[in-house]
Amino acid sequence: MIRLLPLFLLCLLCSCQEEEEETVEIERCHRDWEEVQKDSVLTILAENGPASYFIYRGRNMGFEYELLHEFCKDMNIRLQVRMVNDLDEMYELLANCEGDIVACNLTITENRKRYVDFSTPHILTHDVLIQRIPADTDTVNQLVTEIEQLYGKTIHVWKNSSFYEQIVLINDKLNLNLTIVPTSGELITEELIRQVSDGEIDYTIADENVAKIDLNYYSNLDISLKLSEDREIAFALRKGSGRLLDTLNFWLNDRSNRSTIGEVKRKYFDRKNLTSKAQQPYSSLVPEGQLSPYDEIIKEEAAKIGWDWRLISAIIYQESKFETWKTSWAGAFGIFQFMPSTASAYGISRNSSADAQIKAGVKKLNKNFQQWLEEIPDSTEAMKFTLATFNTGRAHIDDARALCEKYEKDQNVWDDNVNKMLLNLSKPKYYRDEVVKNGYCRGVETYEYVIEVLQRFEEYKSAFPEPGD
Incomplete structure (x- = not known):
């Protein structure tokens, strides 16, 4: 021997991807735990791999992704993913505050410690x-x-x-x-x-x-032949984000989280029923893989109205997770979760095919979009209003806009204007205001809906790129 x-x-x-021989100094920005909490979102930079992050039938998966998802749930913040494949780009994106944590199955090395800070290790390999x-x-x-x-x-x-x-x-x-x-x-x-x-x-x-x-x-x-000694795998953070590092390390080391972390490890490293999905047709890990069983019809319908098919896919996932049989407590059904009265107006029923439901949903989205464009020429803003309308209906959005006019906010801008007034529609002071015609609205659902759809759209674009992206 x-x-x-x-x-x-x-x-x-390191044992993950590339290790650069020379590192170019990058001007650093500042973003720490205070900024993450203020934005209520943590952005991770992840590679397309089962130990890091992948998408299966529209759902975010991956060992490191799920660990950080559990962390974000406990911290009451949203987890956002930016999928990248070049380690050099990850360093640059991290330094430029376009991501907060690198989740790429990174081995702790002395060389890397010169440029990033590492969290408590979560795996030895x-x-x-x-x-x-x-x-x-x-x-x-x-x-x-x-x-x-x-x-x-x-x-x-x-x-x-x-x-x-x-x-x-x-x-x-x-x-x-x-x-x-x-x-x-x-x-x-x-x-x-x-x-x-x-x-x-x-x-x-x-x-x-x-x-x-x-x-x-x-x-x-x-895989039984060992070729190296054990090394520690951890998350990488930008130098200067000490409070974020401390917060993450406290969570990773907290005894009360051991069962959660252990369960995530078992899910990906010990069980075949979940990890086998990584190589099934609807996985981002499969070359030329599909996002869903309905990619073809979604692309056809999206092309007719000039939309990105991945945005429509993000809406569908948000509504039904691509489950045609899904029915909500309120009676909404199908892949786009149409209410029966709306479905009838678009010529579909519970028994309609998935293709028919998708055609009807795209038709409704486009109708709402064109209506908003007549009032809001900025197509990016009109799209946000369209998503909000699809979720909660036009009436409550009009009420939120009326409140914007009264309180001297811009009724044609969604972020920090109409969406904030929509949140206020759950408070008596606002939903009883004389300018409000449709009463109480649980605006937080629509507020979150727009954010989550657009975030998922960006994740789908990264995982299923198109020429010109």
């Missing part, structure tokens, strides 16, 4: 060899159980990852005569793992925690 520990200590690079389990009839190719058995083999590894640096060190030290094929950064770890499973390549290297997830849906793989 060859002793490998000294080799491991030579490798101080190590590098493993990814290889296919030989068939019983295969007497030539045998399972690699010792490093020296890699002699003369070919291994594909991302050129700018620590995996590449480490396998080069091992190859040179042990004279393994390996053929190391460097791959580009566009070929993510999960894709290399798939290629091993499909027999397109023989070997690659991955973090054990990522490989463990992939093992749930690639049953012909072996």
Whole structure:
């Protein structure tokens, strides 16, 4: 048995994606816990992977995403995701306050500590060899159980990852005569793992925690050969966001959260029923994957009115999560949650097909949008009013606008104007005002609805990009 520990200590690079040789100093902005609380939103920078973040049937998933989702729930703030694939871009976005936390399965390294602060580690992991389990009839190719058995083999590894640096060190030290094929950064770890499973390549290297997830849906793989010592995985935060770091660390270390954190870990690393979704057709992890079963009809209808199909998808998810059979307590039904009276006006019923329901929903959205454009020429603002109208109806929006006029706010601007007056419609002082014609409104639902739809739209755009994005 060859002793490998000294080799491991030579490798101080990270195990997730790229580690830059030179880092350009970026002018830093300031955004800490106070600003996060004020905005009531925490933005994370995440990569498209099961250990970080992915979308399945329109739903946000991923181990690190769910950990931070639980944190945000406890802090009573919203979690927003910006999906990026280039680690250098993540650093720049973090430094520019376009994200608050990097959630990319990042290994804590001394080099990275120069540029970011790390949270309390949430996982220990190590590098493993990814290889296919030989068939019983295969007497030539045998399972690699010792490093020296890699002699003369070919291994594909991302050129700018620590995996590449480490396998080069091992190859040179042990004279393994390996053929190391460097791959580009566009070929993510999960894709290399798939290629091993499909027999397109023989070997690659991955973090054990990522490989463990992939093992749930690639049953012909072996990940038992350890290639490094254990290393700590954590969230990365911008230097200068000390209160955010302290708040997150307190939550991660709080004994009362151990069961929650443990359950999220078990969900992604120990159970097949959830992690297998990552490679099903409606996953952002699948090349050319679909967002929902209705992408084709949504794209067709969106093109007719000049809308982005991903915005319509975000609305549908908000309404029904793409469940055509869903019925609300108030009697709204179907994929767009039409009330029966409205549905009848658009020629559909509970028995109508999903295609018919989508056509009716898009027709109604466009009608509302065109009506708002007549009063609000700014299409971005008109879109927000359209979403609000779709959720709560025109009458309460008109009341909120009337209040804006009375209290000298801009009735043609949604944020910090009409949406704030809509919130006030739950207070007697406002819903009893003489300018209000339709009484009480629980405005918080519509207030949140507009924010959540537009946020989901941005997440869908990142996960399912189109030419020109």
